[in-house]
């Protein structure tokens with residue numbers, strides 16, 4: 001008995017030793033560089049951003065056609081506001097409204113980089129205009145903050161890129177590599193503009209060493225144990241798919257219901273689906289996130305993150321506690337539309353539901369459909385794919401040129417900010433650029449923007465200033 005306890009004691013000491021060793025070895029990966037504060041922005045730069053907000057470049061979807069005058073007006077605004085860009089860069093219009101600029105670099109043999117943004121915005125939901133504190137399309141400055149639809153998504157990125165390039169041109173700067181500026185016009189409704197630009201670049205055999213699009217932001221107090229701001233630099237993006245479930249069964253009068261109706265079968269299918277969630281797993285981007293965030297955490301959390309071999313289920317448990325965290329570790333299932341019946345005393349013959357899935361890297365549309373079919377396990381439920389969908393994006397390596405370049409520029413711009421790779425849950429235009437580059441980064445250089453797709457969308461003047469500075473530092477640091 002004594003021998004057993006001694007053995008147990010030694011085993012515990014050995015385990016503790018391994019845990020401590022791994023924790024001590026878990027070193028910070030933060031780029032060692034001193035940030036330089038952003039120069040003050042001029043009144044004119046501010047006016048330019050305000051003007052950009054005033055164009056109602058709204059993507060409505062199928063129901064309402066595009067207001068072409070707003071988009072052409074926005075093009076003219078860019079021409080007028082950024083004369084050096086329009087004098088020195090080649091510009092092409094793609095799919096009428098999307099814009100592609102080419103800024104010739106010093107080294108024509110080097111692979112180019114692509115900076116992306118989109119000029120369209122989501123509509124202001126009818127009935128919510130009065131809840132806004134300002135007119136969403138007026139471009140108002142209040143409390144050192146710029147308010148309006150599109151301030152954070154995504155006109156800030158677009159204007160910040162234009163301001164940085166125009167300024168560098170005024171200083172006769174020539175980038176080391178060729179830089180493309182790619183501005184889509186319909187990101188919010190699928191990104192046909194970005195698809196066409198990607199096809200165009202591919203047809204010219206262009207391979208980019210970095211594609212940078214909107215994505216993760218700089219958050220504060222969102223990551224447990226971390227008190228500094230964290231720049232979330234997206235290195236992959238979840239996939240997207242919607243399935244329609246439909247059940248057709250002879251209906252009849254509600255006074256004599258059969259044991260099972262179409263509605264019964266459909267709702268049972270949804271319940272079964274929800275009761276069988278996809279397995280939780282760390283995608284490569286989340287593993288990378290842990291490698292970057294773990295060493296910055298207080299000792300205990302650091303020990304947990306440093307010893308995933310032992311604590312993986314603990315970490316997954318932490319993620320699963322919030323819907324946002326849960327979405328980082330699994331393919332999600334969300335019933336979004338349900339339809340059946342027209343009258344209270346008629347049993348409908350047809351019941352339909354739409355289920356939206358966001359696919360974790362590792363899953364594909366095919367594997368999800370197979371799993372759904374198995375979970376529902378009822379051939380009376382027809383499963384069909386709704387038109388557009390896409391598999392998860394490839395993962396951008398964190399040791400490649402693309403990530404390193406963005407990481408360095410972020411550290412140089414945002415004082416005391418931890419930079420970490422992460423998995424983007426939302427979709428961006430850059431998902432269409434897989435054939436142009438294997439180094440796609442999804443990052444919006446914005447400090448805690450507010451009201452994304454919602455009410456009172458806004459960004460602080462400081463945030464706008466830092467955003468321009470980020471793009472300037474990025475372009476200057478390109479080698």
Ligand SMILES: [Zn+2]
Nearest residue numbers: 153154187214
């Ligand atoms: Zn966007």
